Amino acid sequence: MTVPSSPASAGVPAVRCRSLGVSFGSVRALHRVSLDLAPGRIHALVGQNGAGKTTLAKVLGGLQAPDTGDVHIAGREIPPGDVRAARAAGLAMVHQHFSLPPSFTVAEALELTAARPGGRPLYRRNELHRRWRDDVAEIGGEAVLSTRIRDLPVETRQSLEIVRAMAADARILMLDEPTALLTPAAIDALFERLRRLREDGVTILVVLHKLREVAAVADTVSVLRDGELVLGPNEMSEVSQGRLSDAIVGPASQADRAVGVEAAPGAEQQTLLELARVSSRASAFEPGLGGIDLSVEAGEIVGIAGVEGNGQRSLVSVIAGLNAVTEGSVLLGGTDVTRAPPARRRRRGLRLVPFDRNSEGISRRAPLWLNQSALRLIGRRRRRLPLISLRQYKRQAATEMDQWRVRYDAVTQPAESLSGGNVQRLILSRELAPGLQVLVAAQPTRGLDFSATSFVRRSLRGLRDAGAGVLLVSSDLDELFELSDRVLVIYGGRIVAGFEAPYERRAVGDAMTGARR
Amino acid sequence: MTGGLQRVASTILLVGVSFLLTALILWVSGYRVGDVFSGVIQGSMTATGAATSSIRWAIPLLLIGMGVVIGFRAGFFNIGGQGQFYVGACSALVVTLGWRGGPAPLVVLCGTLAAVIAGLTWSLLPGYLRVRFGTDEVLTTLMMSFIGALVLQYLTAGPLRNPSGTGQTAASERIPEAFRITDSSGVSATVLLLVGGVAVLVWLLLERTRFGLAMTLVGRNPTMARWQGVDVRRVGLVNFALSGALAGLAGAVELYGPAGRLVTGFSPEVGFTAVVVALVGLLSVGGTVVAAVFFGGLQSAILFLPIVTDLPPPALVLLHGMVAFLVTVKFRAVRLRRTGPASEAPTG
Ligand SMILES: Nc1ncnc2c1ncn2[C@@H]1O[C@H](COP(=O)(O)OP(=O)(O)OP(=O)(O)O)[C@@H](O)[C@H]1O
Numbered sequence: 097m098t099v100p101s102s103p104a105s106a107g108v109p110a111v112r113c114r115s116l117g118v119s120f121g122s123v124r125a126l127h128r129v130s131l132d133l134a135p136g137r138i139h140a141l142v143g144q145n146g147a148g149k150t151t152l153a154k155v156l157g158g159l160q161a162p163d164t165g166d167v168h169i170a171g172r173e174i175p176p177g178d179v180r181a182a183r184a185a186g187l188a189m190v191h192q193h194f195s196l197p198p199s200f201t202v203a204e205a206l207e208l209t210a211a212r213p214g215g216r217p218l219y220r221r222n223e224l225h226r227r228w229r230d231d232v233a234e235i236g237g238e239a240v241l242s243t244r245i246r247d248l249p250v251e252t253r254q255s256l257e258i259v260r261a262m263a264a265d266a267r268i269l270m271l272d273e274p275t276a277l278l279t280p281a282a283i284d285a286l287f288e289r290l291r292r293l294r295e296d297g298v299t300i301l302v303v304l305h306k307l308r309e310v311a312a313v314a315d316t317v318s319v320l321r322d323g324e325l326v327l328g329p330n331e332m333s334e335v336s337q338g339r340l341s342d343a344i345v346g347p348a349s350q351a352d353r354a355v356g357v358e359a360a361p362g363a364e365q366q367t368l369l370e371l372a373r374v375s376s377r378a379s380a381f382e383p384g385l386g387g388i389d390l391s392v393e394a395g396e397i398v399g400i401a402g403v404e405g406n407g408q409r410s411l412v413s414v415i416a417g418l419n420a421v422t423e424g425s426v427l428l429g430g431t432d433v434t435r436a437p438p439a440r441r442r443r444r445g446l447r448l449v450p451f452d453r454n455s456e457g458i459s460r461r462a463p464l465w466l467n468q469s470a471l472r473l474i475g476r477r478r479r480r481l482p483l484i485s486l487r488q489y490k491r492q493a494a495t496e497m498d499q500w501r502v503r504y505d506a507v508t509q510p511a512e513s514l515s516g517g518n519v520q521r522l523i524l525s526r527e528l529a530p531g532l533q534v535l536v537a538a539q540p541t542r543g544l545d546f547s548a549t550s551f552v553r554r555s556l557r558g559l560r561d562a563g564a565g566v567l568l569v570s571s572d573l574d575e576l577f578e579l580s581d582r583v584l585v586i587y588g589g590r591i592v593a594g595f596e597a598p599y600e601r602r603a604v605g606d607a608m609t610g611a612r613r
Numbered sequence: 614m615t616g617g618l619q620r621v622a623s624t625i626l627l628v629g630v631s632f633l634l635t636a637l638i639l640w641v642s643g644y645r646v647g648d649v650f651s652g653v654i655q656g657s658m659t660a661t662g663a664a665t666s667s668i669r670w671a672i673p674l675l676l677i678g679m680g681v682v683i684g685f686r687a688g689f690f691n692i693g694g695q696g697q698f699y700v701g702a703c704s705a706l707v708v709t710l711g712w713r714g715g716p717a718p719l720v721v722l723c724g725t726l727a728a729v730i731a732g733l734t735w736s737l738l739p740g741y742l743r744v745r746f747g748t749d750e751v752l753t754t755l756m757m758s759f760i761g762a763l764v765l766q767y768l769t770a771g772p773l774r775n776p777s778g779t780g781q782t783a784a785s786e787r788i789p790e791a792f793r794i795t796d797s798s799g800v801s802a803t804v805l806l807l808v809g810g811v812a813v814l815v816w817l818l819l820e821r822t823r824f825g826l827a828m829t830l831v832g833r834n835p836t837m838a839r840w841q842g843v844d845v846r847r848v849g850l851v852n853f854a855l856s857g858a859l860a861g862l863a864g865a866v867e868l869y870g871p872a873g874r875l876v877t878g879f880s881p882e883v884g885f886t887a888v889v890v891a892l893v894g895l896l897s898v899g900g901t902v903v904a905a906v907f908f909g910g911l912q913s914a915i916l917f918l919p920i921v922t923d924l925p926p927p928a929l930v931l932l933h934g935m936v937a938f939l940v941t942v943k944f945r946a947v948r949l950r951r952t953g954p955a956s957e958a959p960t961g
Pocket residue numbers: 120121123124125143144145146147148149150151152503504505509512513514515516517518543545
């Protein structure tokens with residue numbers, strides 16, 4: 097195998113680390129990880145939720161000091177946990193969570209956060225725009241520079257994170273789950289970008305969950321399992337899919353069993369969720385809803401397809417009771433809840449997996465057990481005494497998190513210490529618990545590893561079979577087609593089309609872009 | 614919990630540093646530091662009546678400090694304790710003087726209730742503005758404090774002024790002795806029981822009720838709390854009401870306890886010191902009790918020092934300020950580091 101690279105750096109790995117170890121309490125996030133990444137190639141890093149991928153990326157990027165081991169970048173040793181040194185050596189990073197400040201304009205955000213040399217303390221707007229014009233040429237040109245970050249569609253935000261990372265002419269780019277938020281088309285575009293960067297000689301390390309994506313973009317693949325490097329870096333051509341998934345899951349893994357969720361009795365006969373001509377006001381990101389009619393029967397999964405930013409968020413918020421309805425009505429289990437506060441809807445068995453798991457789904461600084469128990473705070477009181485037993489709360493939280501195999505050290509640790517996929521598992525463990533009648537799930541498998549994804553899908557089917565109603569909002573058409581009994585397409589805040597299996601990808605895709613009515 | 618221990622240790626360290634800095638300033642200004650500090654020990658602990666006096670000053674700090682702790686739990690910086698304390702004391706005074714012929718227990722009970730309601734109202738107004746419009750409660754509670762001070766001034770200098778009073782500062786009439794719950798030392802079994810009971814109740818509320826947990830959720834991430842069905846506005850209103858009620862209660866205790874009458878501008882810093890008390894107490898109930906006793910001792914010493922040294926009374930307020938400054942800086946710094954400057958604000 098010949099390694100294409102510039103002659104100067106031939107032989108020297110772009111990134112080299114030796115026996116890295118990182119522990120958080122009793123959790124061993126990394127254990128004796130040694131890795132060489134050849135320059136000018138795209139390296140994929142895969143592994144289950146909590147396997148240590150983000151931690152490894154952080155250690156390589158100098159954002160986290162390892163307990164043991166050392167890191168060399170382009171042949172230079174980086175002092176442990178020294179971000180500046182890592183940057184100076186040409187390494188840049190795109191994080192799992194968006195990191196650009198939402199209230200800034202694109203130009204401001206870039207100037208503030210990208211380490212581009214030659215910055216000045218004061219700028220006129222034009223100068224600032226001139227400085228960044230070329231960088232954003234591919235993602236909308238100069239016009240995008242004066243848009244606020246929070247008003248950008250996710251794809252552009254993602255691309256912008258890359259622009260920012262590359263601004264200081266990085267030679268090594270690390271991306272942590274960059275595809276999690278993107279639509280298939282946007283993923284293709286992203287991969288195209290990565291390939292072009294590779295042409296320019298940039299070394300890329302990308303964390304991915306879907307093997308399909310790995311196969312599409314990567315030259316080599318490495319697998320982390322429980323903090324250990326169990327495979328790689330291997331040439332993609334040398335590893336079969338089967339060997340790869342075995343390496344990810346490991347020999348000792350028991351298959352996740354689907355959680356037994358019983359929907360409350362009396363749920364079979366009726367329409368569980370109904371929206372009648374529901375309209376709402378537009379938000380900063382999205383059009384408002386424009387007269388949505390929609391119903392979810394007991395024992396049914398209804399999929400909502402749509403390009404992000406077409407009213408999905410409004411739809412979920414309106415059902416949750418967090419966005420006011422300007423017209424029309426919302427019914428839960430036959431009862432009008434249009435004006436009911438969120439708590440009443442929750443008590444009627446509404447369960448929610450919100451879009452933004454880190455701000456809407458969890459409280460990052462609150463302990464795990466409190467995050468897990470949140471719904472118990474508003475349930476009907478059974479006992480006279482207002483006092484509760486924290487021990488019992490914690491024990492129950494631990495039991496339910498264990499069911500979902502959330503990987504944590506102690507129930508008292510803050511939720512922000514969980515890995516991305518484990519946060520999602522925590523949310524699911526809270527929402528997909530007994531008492532559920534209607535589930536509104538936005539991107540429920542985002543950021544989950546392969547086995548957790550199939551676990552969630554099985555659980556959703558289990559819910560349906562138990563007589564619950566599920567509204568599944570997703571930008572992943574494969575997921576929608578696999579699970580849904582019906583798929584509705586939302587466009588510009590309206591339901592523009594409905595489909596039943598067998599689904600025709602073309603037709604659904606056309607409806608999503610408003611090409612068909 | 615190593616994190617908890619670390620925070621306790623660093624707070625104690627800060628208080629120690631404040632002592633050192635104060636000593637340094639006193640030394641540079643030519644005072645005998647040794648004398649001053651031995652005076653502090655005497656004035657807070659060893660001199661006759663000093664320990665009692667420390668407890669006496671700890672009581673209002675503790676009650677108001679509990680209110681601050683409650684506020685912080687839900688993410689509110691309710692620093693209006695001073696005004697709430699004043700209007701509480703004033704309401705109790707009005708009830709008592711207006712019904713001086715009534716049976717003592719009943720009058721005191723009604724007066725206390727009036728104080729609680731007044732304090733609660735004084736706090737609820739900024740609270741409403743906060744949850745309804747997102748108005749910064751730091752500003753509004755502070756402003757309400759100034760208004761509260763003016764109410765006190767008006768009453769003591771106007772309608773309730775003791776006409777036979779001789780002092781330079783305006784003061785009200787004394788309430789009848791029968792209505793007092795302590796002697797002039799300000800400490801009695803009744804009061805200790807009351808304050809102890811309040812501390813226990815607040816602890817139970819915060820740590821052992823669903824409402825307390827809901828407050829924690831709101832304080833940490835109001836957006837998530839709303840998604841979970843927590844009524845963020847209601848939590849906010851009740852929170853402000855509780856803080857205000859406790860400060861109002863402190864006003865009643867002051868009147869029926871050590872004061873026996875109200876003087877314009879009495880205990881002018883207690884509401885603000887209580888904020889420092891809560892911060893030094895690491896915003897926990899137990900810690901706040903300890904910190905209240907510590908600052909009560911300091912207050913007692915401030916009053917005692919002029920007797921044994923030539924130090925002007927405000928000099929030790931320096932120590933107060935130093936602790937307040939360092940603890941606040943530390944608190945803000947930790948917050949900023951954790952959440953970034955643009956942390957989410959709990960609005961309804
Ligand atoms: N600051 C922290 N405190 C405590 N535990 C932590 C901390 N950061 C990470 N961990 C733990 O270390 C393990 C590895 O986490 P990491 O974020 O590297 O996983 P990951 O492979 O990126 O997973 P995912 O696919 O879910 O993003 C997890 O079990 C996580 O809970």
